Amino acid sequence: MVLKGLILSAGEGTRLRPMTNDVPKVMVEIGGRPLLEWHVRLFRHYGISDITLNIFHKKEVIKDHFKDGSAFGVKIHYLEEETLSGTAGAVKKLESWLDTAFVVQYGDVAANYDIGKFADFHKNCGGIATLFVYKTCHPYDSDITVMNDDSRIIDFKRVKEGDAFVNLANSGAYIMEPEICSYIEPARTLDFGRDIFPNILKGEKLRIHGYYSEEYTMDMGTYDRYVQVKKDLDAGKFVFIE
Numbered sequence: 001m002v003l004k005g006l007i008l009s010a011g012e013g014t015r016l017r018p019m020t021n022d023v024p025k026v027m028v029e030i031g032g033r034p035l036l037e038w039h040v041r042l043f044r045h046y047g048i049s050d051i052t053l054n055i056f057h058k059k060e061v062i063k064d065h066f067k068d069g070s071a072f073g074v075k076i077h078y079l080e081e082e083t084l085s086g087t088a089g090a091v092k093k094l095e096s097w098l099d100t101a102f103v104v105q106y107g108d109v110a111a112n113y114d115i116g117k118f119a120d121f122h123k124n125c126g127g128i129a130t131l132f133v134y135k136t137c138h139p140y141d142s143d144i145t146v147m148n149d150d151s152r153i154i155d156f157k158r159v160k161e162g163d164a165f166v167n168l169a170n171s172g173a174y175i176m177e178p179e180i181c182s183y184i185e186p187a188r189t190l191d192f193g194r195d196i197f198p199n200i201l202k203g204e205k206l207r208i209h210g211y212y213s214e215e216y217t218m219d220m221g222t223y224d225r226y227v228q229v230k231k232d233l234d235a236g237k238f239v240f241i242e
Contacts, residue, residue, distance in 0.1 A: 001119045003175070004102040005048040007039050008090060010056035010081050011108060015222050024058045026107035027065065028226065031233050031240055034065065035220065037072070038240060039105050044073050045241045046115035048103060054079040054090040088190040095181040104192075106172030106219075110229045112239055113173065113215040122175040125151065127207035128200070129180055132173035134217050138225075142169035143193045145210050153208045156198055168210065171217045 009026045016025050026036040036053070043051055051074050055062050059080060069076030079093055091104065101122070103115060113132060122130035131153065136142045139159060145168050146155035156170070170193055183200060184190055200206050216238050220226050232238045 001123055002100060003048050003115070003119060004098065004100055005043045005051040006091065006094065006102060006104045007036065007043075007051065007053050007107050008087055008104065009036055009053045009062060009107040010084055010090070012057040016220075016226065020057075022058065023061050024055070025221070027058075027061050028220070030110065030220075030229055030238075033240070035110060036062065036107055037065070038110070039107060040066065040069070040072050040074060040076075041241045042112070042115070043103070043105075046119075048115065049074045050077075051075065052077040052079055052094060052097065053107075054081055054093075056081045056084055084189065086189040086191045086195075088184045088192045088196045089188060091176075091192075092181055092184040092186055092190070095178075098178045098181060101175060101177055104174040104176065108220050109172040109217060110220050110232075110238055111171070111173060111215075111217040112241070113213060113217065118173075118211055118213075119175055121211045122209070125207070125209040127152075127209045129174055129176040129197070130209045130211050131197075132171040132217065133168045133210040133212050134171045134214070135167050136169040136219075138219070139167050139169060142219075144169050147210045151209050151211070153197075153210050154201065156193060156201075168212060172219065173217070 011025055027034040055078055066076050133145050144157050144159055145153050147153050184196055197208055200208060218225055218229050220229050
């Protein structure tokens, strides 16, 4: 299954300041390399060589590091955003490029997962989108996914202490079909978790599935989680792919 890759790299990283005063949050270093480089190398390892990065905050830092991607064995395109358009808004802008199934990876999530197995699961399910779901250590600020016995997602919710829920959350990694673009309105700031996926679930024809795995994934959007990722790297839980 040939995939294209989009790594969402435009966020400002306000919760990681002052580390992100001079660099985008995806360029914060883990183990001596920018987090974004981990994603690029992971994609290449699983045969994804056609990659787009959407960029906004301190974008020249990213372009200077990756250039056209040839030094990393891939081809990198840049979607330079004038204003932030959300996770789904960025995908809509790439509609003409997305002519095959594609992986979306949130750039501020440290992750090691087998994209090949993920893609096989998506293909076998036959839905319009498959979300990588995991057991989160911070469920009260995560998008909790509700799935049936066939791994079909039937709802998303935010929970608070005292709520009963199955602790499986949206990790920020998706495999989607190009047709998803027809469900995204142009020229709007839209988010997959908040806008697009819930709207799709209101219908009956399209299916969104959840791929559960215990492979490593950690939202690195706060300083405490950044420190945890560094500890996990030292402990061998998070492994760099050369």
